[in-house]
Amino acid sequence: MLTLDRLTLTQGDFRLDADLTIQTGARVALIGPSGAGKSTLLSAIAGFLSPASGRILWQGEDITATPPGERPLSILFQDQNLFPHLRLETNLALGLNPKGKIDATDRARIETALARVGLEGMERRKPGALSGGQQSRAGLARTLLRGRPILLLDEPFAALGPALKSEMLALVAEIAREQGTTVLMVSHDPEDARALCPQTVLVAEGRAHAPQETGPLLDDPPPALRDYLGS
Numbered sequence: 001m002l003t004l005d006r007l008t009l010t011q012g013d014f015r016l017d018a019d020l021t022i023q024t025g026a027r028v029a030l031i032g033p034s035g036a037g038k039s040t041l042l043s044a045i046a047g048f049l050s051p052a053s054g055r056i057l058w059q060g061e062d063i064t065a066t067p068p069g070e071r072p073l074s075i076l077f078q079d080q081n082l083f084p085h086l087r088l089e090t091n092l093a094l095g096l097n098p099k100g101k102i103d104a105t106d107r108a109r110i111e112t113a114l115a116r117v118g119l120e121g122m123e124r125r126k127p128g129a130l131s132g133g134q135q136s137r138a139g140l141a142r143t144l145l146r147g148r149p150i151l152l153l154d155e156p157f158a159a160l161g162p163a164l165k166s167e168m169l170a171l172v173a174e175i176a177r178e179q180g181t182t183v184l185m186v187s188h189d190p191e192d193a194r195a196l197c198p199q200t201v202l203v204a205e206g207r208a209h210a211p212q213e214t215g216p217l218l219d220d221p222p223p224a225l226r227d228y229l230g231s
């Protein structure tokens with residue numbers, strides 16, 4: 001369980017409060033108007049922003065002061081953060097250890113992770129020799145390899161066309177289910193939330209609300225969300 005315990009986040013004049021729990025293995029969308037604080041909330045969970053007050057707990061353990069690299073999570077951003085001059089195997093190895101050294105066990109794990117996302121045999125390719133969809137898959141393979149229990153997604157597939165995007169969302173859902181991963185995803189597209197996330201945290205008017213069922217929320221949105229969705 002991920003607990004945001006009376007959390008207050010500030011950035012300049014901006015303030016966001018969150019007091020909620022997310023069940024282990026849940027897939028949760030963060031939805032709300034532009035500037036409402038969705039990315040701010042992910043940054044705090046990832047450890048890039050220190051809360052003004054309150055605590056963040058994972059399985060009851062306080063991780064509020066834990067450095068980002070030691071938190072039980074992986075992050076997938078839109079640009080996949082792949083190093084263009086390095087082969088995929090080295091890019092993935094960097095997810096395992098910062099020096100990127102690969103022993104035989106790591107090599108086998110990397111091959112398995114690439115195969116899992118449909119990039120079998122592409123260990124020696126560099127990102128520039130991959131299509132956009134393949135680069136997304138490589139980014140996902142790297143987070144997969146890290147095997148962390150929480151996956152944070154910030155508009156990860158926004159640059160992909162609709163067919164590729166839904167394919168990637170389906171792949172994330174499948175892998176998350178297999179591994180019991182808890183997923184939090186910021187998205188501007190309500191259809192992404194419907195596709196991947198049974199639950200949604202509404203971020204609006206200075207508050208991140210407790211998770212609620214995605215379908216009913218989007219079918220009958222409260223005013224703060226209705227304006228944003230344009231429905």
Ligand SMILES: Nc1ncnc2c1ncn2[C@@H]1O[C@H](COP(=O)(O)OP(=O)(O)OP(=O)(O)O)[C@@H](O)[C@H]1O
Pocket residue numbers: 011012013014032033034035036037038039040041
């Ligand atoms: N470094 C900063 N200093 C001051 N204010 C900031 C900083 N970063 C973000 N903000 C403000 O914090 C608020 C929340 O920003 P955030 O990026 O979290 O919103 P968001 O919901 O992710 O928006 P969007 O949907 O447009 O990406 C905004 O009002 C923004 O202007």
